[in-house]
Amino acid sequence: xxxxxxxxxxxxxxxxxxxxxxxxxxxxxxxxxxxxxxxxxxxxxxxxxxxxxxxxxxxxxxxxxxxxxxxxx
Amino acid sequence: xxxxxxxxxxxxxxxxxxxxxxxxxxxxxxxxxxxxxxxxxxxxxxxxxxxxxxxxxxxxxxxxxxxxxxxxxxxxxxxxxxxxxxxxxxxxxxxxxxxxxxxxxxxxxxxxxxxxxxxxxxxxxxxxxxxxxxxxxxxxxxxxxxxxxxxxxxxxxxxxxxxxxxxxxxxxxxxxxxxxxxxxxxxxxxxxxxxxxxxxxxxxxxxxxxxxxxxxxxxxxxxxxxxxxxxxxxxxxxxxxxxxxxxxxxxxxxxxxxxxxxxxxxxxxxxxxxxxxxxxxxxxxxxxxxxxxxxxxxxxxxxxxxxxxxxxxxxxxxxxxxxxxxxxxxxxxxxxxxxxxxxxxxxxxxxxxxxxxxxxxxxxxxxxxxxxxx
Numbered sequence: 001x002x003x004x005x006x007x008x009x010x011x012x013x014x015x016x017x018x019x020x021x022x023x024x025x026x027x028x029x030x031x032x033x034x035x036x037x038x039x040x041x042x043x044x045x046x047x048x049x050x051x052x053x054x055x056x057x058x059x060x061x062x063x064x065x066x067x068x069x070x071x072x073x
Numbered sequence: 074x075x076x077x078x079x080x081x082x083x084x085x086x087x088x089x090x091x092x093x094x095x096x097x098x099x100x101x102x103x104x105x106x107x108x109x110x111x112x113x114x115x116x117x118x119x120x121x122x123x124x125x126x127x128x129x130x131x132x133x134x135x136x137x138x139x140x141x142x143x144x145x146x147x148x149x150x151x152x153x154x155x156x157x158x159x160x161x162x163x164x165x166x167x168x169x170x171x172x173x174x175x176x177x178x179x180x181x182x183x184x185x186x187x188x189x190x191x192x193x194x195x196x197x198x199x200x201x202x203x204x205x206x207x208x209x210x211x212x213x214x215x216x217x218x219x220x221x222x223x224x225x226x227x228x229x230x231x232x233x234x235x236x237x238x239x240x241x242x243x244x245x246x247x248x249x250x251x252x253x254x255x256x257x258x259x260x261x262x263x264x265x266x267x268x269x270x271x272x273x274x275x276x277x278x279x280x281x282x283x284x285x286x287x288x289x290x291x292x293x294x295x296x297x298x299x300x301x302x303x304x305x306x307x308x309x310x311x312x313x314x315x316x317x318x319x320x321x322x323x324x325x326x327x328x329x330x331x332x333x334x335x336x337x338x339x340x341x342x343x344x345x346x347x348x349x350x351x352x353x354x355x356x357x358x359x360x361x362x363x364x365x366x367x368x369x370x371x372x373x374x375x376x377x378x379x380x381x382x383x384x385x386x387x388x389x390x391x392x393x394x395x396x397x398x399x400x401x402x403x404x405x406x407x408x409x410x411x412x413x414x415x416x417x418x419x420x421x422x423x424x425x426x427x428x429x430x431x432x433x434x435x436x437x438x439x440x441x442x443x444x445x446x447x
Contacts, residue, residue: 009302009309010109010301010309010314011109011300011301012109012120012127012313013311015121015124016124016139016140030120031112032112039304040301040302040304040305041301041302041303041304041305042300042301042302042303043302044109044300044301
């Protein structure tokens with residue numbers, strides 16, 4: 001399964017994002033991102049199936065969870 | 074050996090329910106990693122435990138954003154943070170006349186460090202009008218307890234919220250003695266920050282307090298590792314990491330979730346009803362004893378009194394010989410004692426909870442009769 005990682009900035013927001021997505025049937029998990037690929041250093045994100053990204057992003061926007069595509073493009 | 078009669082719940086609740094013991098043990102054994110720091114299972118498990126506690130506090134207080142819940146080591150730390158991260162220049166702060174030193178001392182420190190001025194409003198009569206009359210042109214902050222730790226006097230959150238709405242004051246509520254004794258809703262009565270300990274009415278273990286913020290404060294109190302944005306020299310801008318420098322007390326935080334689950338399972342209205350019944354009985358029986366005088370009003374489990382024959386410390390020591398735990402002295406609240414006229418002697422404070430039994434009350438009253446008849 002192809003997966004995508006979204007950076008959400010902190011472990012707290014990652015935990016929140018995972019729960020929000022679970023409520024709409026999207027499975028995601030909290031991951032720590034590679035420091036050499038982040039501008040500000042240690043940060044957390046969520047990993048989910050690429051097929052769910054569009055729906056997930058829409059939900060995160062509605063719930064005001066800031067996110068960035070990772071690795072940052 | 075006598076059974077312990079515990080009437081010191083305003084200092085810390087005891088005994089803790091078995092679910093609290095279990096939650097602490099599990100946090101140590103099963104989720105022993107450092108939350109938010111590493112990528113391994115134990116660290117992620119600990120982060121999940123912490124987030125569950127944020128959700129539990131948010132639900133208890135009726136707010137939708139668990140990330141606004143900031144964990145601290147206790148309520149004093151939460152209050153210091155709330156007060157000192159909002160103000161960096163001279164202004165006027167308004168306090169109630171029944172504040173604990175957890176509020177009075179940080180505000181007094183700002184007097185010395187920043188040239189801040191403060192005054193106190195009376196909690197007698199119409200509290201809303203008293204606050205309105207005490208507001209000055211340079212008043213920027215209102216800090217108030219929701220319930221005294223010396224007597225049963227309460228200050229409604231709705232009054233503080235109304236003042237905040239009408240006057241735009243940065244409003245900090247100290248819910249240390251009310252949370253777990255009565256429902257509190259920040260969605261109905263929002264304030265800028267509400268602070269509380271985990272180990273009193275919420276039945277968590279000592280070592281964890283929290284502050285619930287409406288918005289991110291402009292300053293930080295301490296700085297350090299937060300597990301995020303490590304290359305930045307400043308703390309993260311977003312809550313809760315902005316105000317959570319250093320490792321969190323995960324076992325205590327886990328115990329808080331269990332404690333909240335325990336009290337919400339019983340029901341806050343049921344707890345209030347039971348505690349009120351005990352409080353009224355203690356007041357009635359003590360009032361009938363020769364040479365005993367109740368101080369102020371009673372409520373949320375608290376009855377404070379003085380004796381004509383014994384100092385508060387003497388009486389508390391005598392009660393301890395009967396395995397009855399009470400607290401004597403000024404209860405870290407000299408301002409409140411000044412308000413109640415007991416600043417020289419202090420009081421004996423009984424603080425019951427819904428776990429206090431009829432037998433506990435009977436044993437206490439019997440001990441009092443023995444002591445007073447000697």
